[in-house]
Amino acid sequence: MYITKKTFIKPDMEITGLLYENPSLLLMLEHFDIDFVVGDKTVAEVCRDHHISTSLFITFANMYNGFSTYDLRDFKPGDAAVMIRFLKNSHDYYKEEKYPEVKQWIEKLLHKNDTAEMRLVDKFFSQYFQEVNDHLDYEDQVAFPYFSSLINENGGHVSSSDFSASVYRDHHTDIESKLMELKNLLLKHITLKNDRSLRRQLLWSLFQLEHDLHIHYLIEEHILIPLIKETEKARE
Amino acid sequence: MSSDCCLNIAVIEPSDMIYEGLSNVLLRSDIHFHVYRMEDMEEAMDAYTREAFDILIVNPIFMGSGQAVYRKIKKHMPRVSLVSVVYAFHEKRTLDLYDLVFQITDPSDTITIGIRKLQDNHVHCPDHNDPEELSQRERDILVELTRGLSNKEIADKLHISSHTVVSHRKNISRKTGIKSLSGLTIYAITKNIISLEDY
Numbered sequence: 209m210y211i212t213k214k215t216f217i218k219p220d221m222e223i224t225g226l227l228y229e230n231p232s233l234l235l236m237l238e239h240f241d242i243d244f245v246v247g248d249k250t251v252a253e254v255c256r257d258h259h260i261s262t263s264l265f266i267t268f269a270n271m272y273n274g275f276s277t278y279d280l281r282d283f284k285p286g287d288a289a290v291m292i293r294f295l296k297n298s299h300d301y302y303k304e305e306k307y308p309e310v311k312q313w314i315e316k317l318l319h320k321n322d323t324a325e326m327r328l329v330d331k332f333f334s335q336y337f338q339e340v341n342d343h344l345d346y347e348d349q350v351a352f353p354y355f356s357s358l359i360n361e362n363g364g365h366v367s368s369s370d371f372s373a374s375v376y377r378d379h380h381t382d383i384e385s386k387l388m389e390l391k392n393l394l395l396k397h398i399t400l401k402n403d404r405s406l407r408r409q410l411l412w413s414l415f416q417l418e419h420d421l422h423i424h425y426l427i428e429e430h431i432l433i434p435l436i437k438e439t440e441k442a443r444e
Numbered sequence: 445m446s447s448d449c450c451l452n453i454a455v456i457e458p459s460d461m462i463y464e465g466l467s468n469v470l471l472r473s474d475i476h477f478h479v480y481r482m483e484d485m486e487e488a489m490d491a492y493t494r495e496a497f498d499i500l501i502v503n504p505i506f507m508g509s510g511q512a513v514y515r516k517i518k519k520h521m522p523r524v525s526l527v528s529v530v531y532a533f534h535e536k537r538t539l540d541l542y543d544l545v546f547q548i549t550d551p552s553d554t555i556t557i558g559i560r561k562l563q564d565n566h567v568h569c570p571d572h573n574d575p576e577e578l579s580q581r582e583r584d585i586l587v588e589l590t591r592g593l594s595n596k597e598i599a600d601k602l603h604i605s606s607h608t609v610v611s612h613r614k615n616i617s618r619k620t621g622i623k624s625l626s627g628l629t630i631y632a633i634t635k636n637i638i639s640l641e642d643y
Binding site for chain 1 (some may be wrong): 491493620621623626629631633634635639640
């Protein structure tokens with residue numbers, strides 16, 4: 209997940225080699241709807257097979273490798289559809305897999321340590337999970353349909369009035385800062401005498417979640433939304 | 445975050461021995477850094493667009509004779525500090541372009557001290573003398589916060605200004621890494637600042 213030896217990914221590199229170096233790219237492929245068994249195919253070949261722009265794939269993949277660089281000129285309005293599919297797939301991963309997994313670790317930990325602070329941690333996380341769900345629903349039901357209607361010229365019209373980029377940003381800041389708080393509580397403050405491996409597994413899940421969430425926000429705020437704004441301007 | 449304190453160092457040095465030796469000196473120091481080895485100036489400038497370097501250690505042979513390369517560096521990598529390790533003859537006007545020049549005969553300490561001085565221009569390292577523990581005043585305010593009082597109510601109760609309450613709250617969040625009220629309540633219980641019966 210966190211790697212120190214980072215390769216800056218380029219089109220002629222083999223996907224499998226990159227996966228050996230950074231296994232979190234497995235998750236990225238899943239978000240792209242690409243199976244990870246690709247033989248000796250290169251980045252460019254896999255992109256061609258799946259009708260994904262190579263520069264988009266490379267930008268995202270390099271984010272997983274720790275390079276947050278992007279040039280808006282690399283993207284066309286048509287790429288937004290692929291991005292939205294990618295983001296929707298990651299929503300499923302958060303909702304169906306990662307958050308329930310974290311919740312489960314917290315419940316196990318609470319079961320073994322029925323203390324006031326662990327009960328509050330459980331409550332803290334449940335409320336937080338609810339906020340995250342509300343935000344993901346907002347994206348799925350308001351933001352993405354609006355984006356889709358904008359890029360799809362023949363599509364129906366969805367009003368832009370419900371969508372606000374600043375609401376988006378506030379939600380993101382809040383979601384990331386609460387996750388950080390939870391990590392701080394578990395790593396720095398709450399002392400439990402036992403269950404070290406349970407706590408490690410919980411923290412490990414939180415770090416994995418945070419890593420993917422952070423990239424998710426970078427994509428939305430620095431690539432997708434600016435791209436949508438450009439499209440809006442072009443339509444006016 | 446500890447990464448705020450981490451220097452990004454790029455090295456353009458053709459000699460493996462010099463490069464490895466330099467890396468080892470830095471590894472044994474207390475400086476936090478990432479090191480990237482580059483083939484030439486072009487690769488360094490390309491890499492800089494992805495990951496800004498704080499320090500560029502470049503052998504003078506890559507600087508050419510005139511100011512052209514230097515101007516290019518300053519244009520593309522405006523914030524970078526230039527450092528060289530000198531083990532051959534180079535003209536003074538070339539070496540004058542550097543922020544810091546090491547001689548091949550310099551002891552390890554000279555290198556560490558030199559880099560550490562440059563470090564202050566680029567990154568902020570946390571002061572470990574700064575206590576993480578909350579002061580009594582901060583604890584008082586935390587208790588009132590967990591009872592649901594607003595900044596204004598706390599100010600009135602403790603006879604201080606709202607501005608002071610806000611500044612204490614900022615310090616509490618910085619020291620604990622927690623901003624939300626529910627998170628702070630968990631913290632306060634963990635540290636026995638309040639007990640569950642208190643609210």
